[in-house]
Amino acid sequence: MTTTHTFEYKPGEPPADARGEYDDDPIHGEVMQLNMGPQHPATHGVLQLQLELDGELMRNINAVVGFLHRGKEKTCESLGWAKFFPHTDRLDYVQPLMNNVGYALALEQLAGIEVPERGQVIRVLLMEVSRIASHLIYLGTTGIDLGAVTMFFNTFKEREKIYNVLDAYTGHRMNNTYVRIGGVYSDVDTSVEGMLREFLQQFEAQVDEFESLLTSNRIWYDRNRNVGVITQEQAMAWSLTGPNMRGTGIEWDLRKTQPYSGYEDYDFEVPVGTIGDCYDRYLVRVEEMRQSTKIALQALDRLADSRGADVLAEDRRYILPPRQLVQSSMEELIHQFKIVTDLRLPRGEAYFGIESSKGELGFLVASDGTSDPLRCHIRAPGLMNVQIIPLLAEGRLFSDMVALIGSLDFVMGEVDR
């Protein structure tokens, strides 16, 4: 059952219309055209914001995306289903394993593959660790944009520990590509489990330290409170998901409402905000890091109970046979050859949406029964997060834009695809 997490602060007053306040400004009325980005550090990637500055107030904002467009959906159509996995890493590159799982779940739904229990637990573990890493990036970069430089070093120090664990497990720090159709590539080592447990056990104290630096910090509060207020109606109408939607108080988390990978068996809460401003979104993400730690620790306990079980389903139509068998059996060699060169998924369309750290990450995959994918549409939450910037920033002070961009939390690799 979903429970509501209430924060200990009073809901702020609704934002005053900033235009009225600055009418006496001597330079009011003189409009300056400003291109913010695509090479601006505060836009967190190659986002361009074209805006008019009336004194310090922003008008007629236009968000231009597409500078990082690499044609990922077209690439999927020419590469084939299995070979697209490394490309999903490059969508939201701060949480590659999450993208892997989302894509794998869509393909599994299309082909009707059941993932073994232990494979699902490892996926949950990887997803929650990725969520923590992604929220750490949010906290660090938004912190440094708003003047809290210490946050950047503290969060990246923690993120480095996660990357060391992932390095030990997958062999890569970033762009891991460790999820396969039907499970994950290999089992988790006990030493990796130990490293991860050590990290998670000290992490809650670190989150407390982050909070002690920011939550009641006067500058942080003033820069974030009542900035970028999203109402519940706006969140629905503008297709916002994830922490941006939960910040408004809508309690919608796909891990709870449409559970996948066994999330219904884990004990965690869904934090929600009250008025949907930047500060609420900050609180939601910080609390989500705590909840993710909780889930990851539960997953580690489950791993200890199911040691030695399969992590990859056995279905020779879609899943590669083990290496040893390929080298000793003619049939397995044929299976491997067929899967690598000519992987065919059944005809039809399937959509699967997962709760990524940015919102609902969905893959709509369509197959016509041949080995060439008919369509792979990526429903990127970041695109919707960018889309609402002009609405939220119109008529606000220019300095609010930096807080707004940081708190909406998008990664251009995913927005532009």
Next chain:
Amino acid sequence: MSSTVTPAGTPAVDTEAIAAALEGITTKWITTPDGIPTVELPVERVHEALTRLKTNAEFEFCTLVTAIDHFPASPRFQVIWQLLSLARNQRVRVYARPSDDDAVVATCTDLWPGAAFSERECFDMFGIRFAGHVNLRRLLMPDGYDHHPLRKDFPHQGIQPDRLYREWDAERRGQWESEKDGGSQ
């Protein structure tokens, strides 16, 4: 919005609310592997159907708008809308097949303003026009680009991928030359 409590557990499977909302419209029900209720509608009645789904069946959230190109089959385009009802925890997918000569469907940005970028992307990638969209420009490809890359007859390596750059570069060099000539006199 008054209620924010959403049902936990699995998505609803009953399609009664959808069928009731779409009463009077020729609908073809399609079975898909993911179990999301899917209907194919005549293209001229899609907007009416989406409006009714939003108002009568509580589909207050538009997850995606995209398309599939079935080239060389005809009609080649299949436009897809996918909606979500938070109150009833249900998804629905709507298909429509606009004609090849004039691939136009009605916009749904009047119902969900958040569909604006999705529709722009769909126009950019497939050349499908959304009638009534106030700002139907390219989203990911640059303005002035001639092709629609996700069409099946567009090659993956591109068609003159650097044309826009070359034009811009030639113009820039021309400016330099004329400035240089002007300076020497």
